[in-house]
Amino acid sequence: MTQEIKRILESVPDPEIPAVSVVDLGIVRDVSAERVLITPTYTGCPATLAIEQMIRAALDAHGFGDVTIETTLSPPWSTDWISDAGREKLRAYGIAPPPKGAGASALKNAEAAECPHCGSMQTEEVSRFGSTPCKALWRCKACAEPFDRFKCH
Amino acid sequence: MENALPPLAAYAARFGDDSLILGQRLGEWCGHAPALEVDLSLSNVALDLIGQATHFLGLAGAIEGAGRDADKLAFHRDVMDFANCLLVEQPNGDFAQTIARQFLFSHYQALLFEQMAQVKDERFAAIAAKALKEVNYHATLASDWVVRLGDGTDESKARMVAGLDWMWRFADELFVMDDVDVAAIAAGAGVDKAALRAAWDARVDAVLAEATLARPAARRPIVGGRVGRHSEHLGHVLSEMQFLQRAYPGASW
Numbered sequence: 357m358t359q360e361i362k363r364i365l366e367s368v369p370d371p372e373i374p375a376v377s378v379v380d381l382g383i384v385r386d387v388s389a390e391r392v393l394i395t396p397t398y399t400g401c402p403a404t405l406a407i408e409q410m411i412r413a414a415l416d417a418h419g420f421g422d423v424t425i426e427t428t429l430s431p432p433w434s435t436d437w438i439s440d441a442g443r444e445k446l447r448a449y450g451i452a453p454p455p456k457g458a459g460a461s462a463l464k465n466a467e468a469a470e471c472p473h474c475g476s477m478q479t480e481e482v483s484r485f486g487s488t489p490c491k492a493l494w495r496c497k498a499c500a501e502p503f504d505r506f507k508c509h
Numbered sequence: 510m511e512n513a514l515p516p517l518a519a520y521a522a523r524f525g526d527d528s529l530i531l532g533q534r535l536g537e538w539c540g541h542a543p544a545l546e547v548d549l550s551l552s553n554v555a556l557d558l559i560g561q562a563t564h565f566l567g568l569a570g571a572i573e574g575a576g577r578d579a580d581k582l583a584f585h586r587d588v589m590d591f592a593n594c595l596l597v598e599q600p601n602g603d604f605a606q607t608i609a610r611q612f613l614f615s616h617y618q619a620l621l622f623e624q625m626a627q628v629k630d631e632r633f634a635a636i637a638a639k640a641l642k643e644v645n646y647h648a649t650l651a652s653d654w655v656v657r658l659g660d661g662t663d664e665s666k667a668r669m670v671a672g673l674d675w676m677w678r679f680a681d682e683l684f685v686m687d688d689v690d691v692a693a694i695a696a697g698a699g700v701d702k703a704a705l706r707a708a709w710d711a712r713v714d715a716v717l718a719e720a721t722l723a724r725p726a727a728r729r730p731i732v733g734g735r736v737g738r739h740s741e742h743l744g745h746v747l748s749e750m751q752f753l754q755r756a757y758p759g760a761s762w
Binding site: 396398399400401402428429430431432433482483484485486487489493507509 | 532545546549550552553554555556557558559560561563564631634635636638639640641642643646649650653
């Protein structure tokens with residue numbers, strides 16, 4: 357039953373970045389037959405409530421109306437919790453994923469991002485914030501394309 | 510104050526009020542910032558702050574145990590019941606003045622949350638640990654702009670100096686300790702804010718040096734926000750922020 361709930365959650369997309377699921381992003385922290393434990397990415401992310409509602413709707417639609425959803429703040433969400441599959445999906449969607457382990461690194465966002473279009477490391481930051489709290493706006497100096505970077509967090 | 514919160518709830522509400530009012534102030538820039546990138550930055554910082562406010566005010570309401578949630582505390586208290594520091598309610602002024610306020614406040618918040626993330630009370634520690642990562646990003650953003658404006662053109666430098674000069678007199682209040690702080694420390698939830706001052710000075714001075722700016726002259730500090738003695742500005746902030754719930758109590762959509 358836990359496995360089935362997990363499979364359902366893997367089909368729930370992030371409302372802001374529908375290319376990845378709430379499981380890929382590491383928002384789902386734990387699943388049991390009684391409850392799903394989730395954590396917000398950013399305290400002010402406007403999608404937090406939408407995510408909970410979408411998970412609720414998916415559970416209800418599959419007959420898991422009794423499964424509760426709980427939210428925890430601790431330990432705080434990190435981009436290191438994004439799955440390898442999730443990183444690849446982000447890249448294919450045109451968003452530079454945070455390198456694995458970068459959330460805990462002191463360098464964090466000081467390191468150049470890899471262009472998701474051409475793979476070049478000759479990139480620069482345009483804006484520290486982008487279209488959502490979790491992204492910054494970057495530009496590739498090799499292929500001249502702008503791109504979103506998922507901030508290391 | 511008839512709606513006075515019990516001490517530990519009041520302690521949580523202070524941080525909620527700081528974040529709420531600054532978030533509201535930054536929200537005033539939405540659609541008005543000098544460039545799209547700046548508009549996005551200020552609005553996103555505002556979102557983080559309002560998220561923090563939701564957590565701290567929610568905690569304050571839970572500790573009080575009288576059925577008030579974060580929205581109730583945000584929209585149904587009057588000016589004198591707000592315990593935010595005077596710095597965050599200061600007007601946006603020009604972009605440099607807004608950055609000056611953010612610079613002084615974000616470095617304070619970063620140091621505060623570093624300590625609060627380690628207190629015994631897990632409710633406070635969890636919010637602080639969560640917010641710390643975001644606040645560090647805000648502090649870097651504000652510091653970058655202080656350097657860019659301070660070490661920029663004659664015009665940008667003059668504005669950065671004026672902005673810092675306006676905000677500086679409200680910095681001392683951030684580190685003032687009172688009975689509520691002492692009680693919170695005894696309860697395993699509080700931080701010795703006075704002990705943060707030296708580290709704050711060092712961080713601020715390092716950025717000012719890089720920005721080729723002198724530290725503003727010491728002024729007589731202005732305090733009182735923590736006990737509800739606010740500047741005229743806060744009432745105007747609330748009149749806009751609380752309008753809907755005042756005009757249509759309990760409205761939801």
